Amino acid sequence: MSSSRVLVLNSGSSSVKYQLLDMRDGSRLAVGLVERIGEETSRLKHTPLATGESREWTGAMADHEAALKAVSEELTRDGLGLDSPELAAIGHRVVHGGKLFTEPTVIDDAVLAEIERLIPVAPLHNPANLTGIRTAQALRPDLPQVAVFDTAFHTTMPESAARYAIDVKTADEHRIRRYGFHGTSHAYVSRATAELLGKDPSDVNVIVLHLGNGASASAVEGGRCVDTSMGLTPLEGLVMGTRSGDMDPAVIFHLMRVGGMSTDEIDTLLNKKSGLIGLCGDNDMREIRRRIDEGDEQAQLAFDIYIHRLKKYIGAYYAVLGRVDAVAFTAGVGENASPVREAAVAGLEALGLAVDSELNAVRSDEPRLISPESARVAVAVVPTDEELEIATQTYALVNGSRNLT
Template identity: 75%
Template sequence: MTEATRVLVLNSGSSSVKYQLIDMAGRRRLATGIVERIGERSARLVHTPADGGRRERGGPFADHRAALRAAAEELAADGTGFDSPELAAVGHRVVHGGDVFSGPVVVDDRVIADIEALVPLAPLHNPGNLEGIRTAAALSPGVPQVAVFDTAFHTTMPEYAARYAIDVRTADAHGIRRYGAHGTSHAYVSRRTAALLGRAPEDVNVIVLHLGNGCSAAAVRGGRCVDTSMGMTPLEGLVMGTRSGDIDPAVVPYLARTAGMSPDEVDELLNRRSGLLGLCGDNDMREVTRRVDEGDGAARLALDVYTHRLRKYIGGYMAVLGRVDAVVFTAGVGENSAPVRAATIAGLEPLGLAVDPDRNASAERGPRFISPQYASVAVAVVPTDEELEIAGQAYDLVST
C-alpha cells in the first residue's frame, strides 16, 4: 500500500489561488502554481512541476471553483492529482482564526461555520479561504482538509498584550482585541533562527521582522509569541507598502468632520493609499531605495519613516523580552533589501546590535548572520517558508 506523505498547500486569496504540492517524506516540492486575476479576462494559470517544464494557460476562470478545478487538472497531468493515494492532506491558509482557533484543525461543518463567523474580521481573505476549502473537499472527498490560521501563533500572547484599553464590554461584544497576522511565518522563522543559533526554540528569545508589502514584528520568547505589531486587523503596527501602520485613532473622526470622508473612504486611505505609497508614490521598496540613491527627497523621507518605526518596535520588544538572542529579518524586503536592514539597525549599537557591511551585502540566500562577531545580539536573515510550515502542521495533525 502506498504511504500518503504528500500535502497540497492552498492559499486561496481574494482574486488568486496559489498552491504547492510538498512531499513531507523528503520535504520536497513536487509542483507549484498560481491562478491569478480570477474573474477577469486576463486570468491565467502558471503551473511548474519539480522537473521544470512550466506550463501556462489562460482563462477565463470565473471563480475560485473554476480556478481550483484547473489547478487540479494540471496536477493530475503530472500524476499527482487530488485523487492520488499519496495525498495525506490538503492544508489551507486561513487568514483569521480570531480567538477561536489556536492551532491547525481538520475541517468539518463546525469549523466552516466558525470561519464564516469570522469573515467580518477579514472580509477580503476569509471568504476566498472558505471557497478553497469547499472546492478542495469536493475534489478530494476522502482526504482531510486542514485549516492553518495566520493568527494562531499569536494566541499565546498574554492578555495584557492582546487587550486594547477600551471598555471591556464593548470590546468583548465586538471581538476587539489584538489578533496579529503572518503567524505561520513568525512560527517558522523563529524556529529556524533557534536552529541557526544552535539552540532549542524554548531556550531562545527572538524578534522577528516580517517585511513584505505587508509588515509585522513579533516578540517570541521560548518559541511562543508574547507580542506582535499587527492588531485586530493587519493595518496596525509597522509602515507597510500601502498601509499606514500606527496612527492616532482620532484621525478617523477628524477626517470625517473636516474632510467629509466616510468610514469606507478613510479605510481606503489608510489601507491602500498610505505607507510607502502615500509618502513617496511607490510601494515597491526596490524602487524606493533606487530613488534614495538618486537623491530623491520624498523617497528618503519614506525610507526614514519606515526604518524609524522598525527601530521603535525593536527597542520596545527588547524591553518586553528582557533578553534578546537575535533580531531576524524575513520576507521579500527583509530577505532582499540590504539597505533596509542596514538603516534599521543603524544607531542601535548601544543595545548590542550591529550589521557587518560585507555580510549584509552578501548574495548568499540561505539563513545567515549579518552581524559582526562582537555583537552581543545576533542579527540574522532567515528566508520564510509559509507553505512548508502549513504542510508540516497539516501533516503532523493527520499523521498522529
C-alpha cells in the same frame, strides 16, 4: 508507499496559490498560481519541479471550482493528481481564526461555521479562504482538510498585550482585541533562527521582522509569541507598502468631520493609499532606494519614517522580552534590502546589535548571520517559507504528531 504528500492552498478573492510538497523531506513537487478568477483573462501558471519548465494557460475561469479543477488537471499531467493515494491531506491558509483556533485544525462543519462567523473582522480574506476550502472538499471529500490560521501563533500573547484599553464590555461584544497576522511566517522564522543558532527554540528569544508589502514584528519568547505589531486587522503596526501602520485614531474622526470623508474612503486611504506609497508614491523598496541614490528627498523621508517605526518596535520588543538572542529579518524586503537591515540596526550598539557590512551585502537564499562574531545579539536573515510551515503543521496533525521541528 504511505501517504506523504500535502497540497497547500492559499485562496484569495480572485486567485489560488498552491504548492504540492513531499513531507518525507519537505521537497516541492509542483507550484503554481491561478489569478484573475471570474474574468475572461484568467491565467494559470504551473511548474512541476521535476522539470522546472512552467506551463501557462489563459482563458475564462468562472469560479474557484473551475480553477481548482484546472489545477487538478495540471497535477494529473505530471502524475501528481488529487486522486493519488500518496496525497495525505490538503492544508489551507486561513487568515483569521479569532481566539478559538490556536493550532492547525481538521475542518468540519463547525470549523467552517466559525470561520464564516469571523468574516466581519476579516472581510477581504476569510470569504475567499472559505471558498477554497469548500471547493477542495467537493473535489476530495474523503481527504483530511486542515486549516492553518495566520492568527494562531499569536494566541499565546498575554491579555496585557492582546487587549486594547477600551471598555471591556464593548470590546468583548464586538471581539475587539489584537489578533496579529503573518503567524505562519513568524512561527517558521523564529524556529529556523533557533536552529541557525544551534539552540532549541524553547531556549531562544527572537524579534522577528517580517518585512514585505505587508509588514509585522513579533516578540517570541522561548518559541511562544508574547507580542506582535498587527492588531484587530493587519493595519496596525509598522509602516507598510500601502498601509499606514500606527497612528492616532482621532485622525479618522478628523477626516470625517473636517475632511468630509466617508468610512469607506478612510478605509481605502489607510489601507491602500498610505504607507510608503502615500509618502512618496512608490511601495517598491528597490525603486525607493534608487530614487534616494538620485537625491530624491521625498523618497529619503519615506525611508526614514519606515526605519524610525522599525527601530521603535525593535526597542519595544527588546524591553518586552528582557533578553534578546537574535533579531531575524525575513520576507521580500527583509531578505533582500540590505540598506533596510543596516539602517534598522544602526545606533543600537548599546543593545548589543550590529551588522557586518560585508556579510549584510551577501545575497543568498539560505539562512545566515549578518552580525559580527563579537555581537552580543545575533542579527540574522532567514528566508520565510509559509507554505512549508502550513504543510508541516498539516502533516503533523493528520499523522497524530505535534512535533513540528
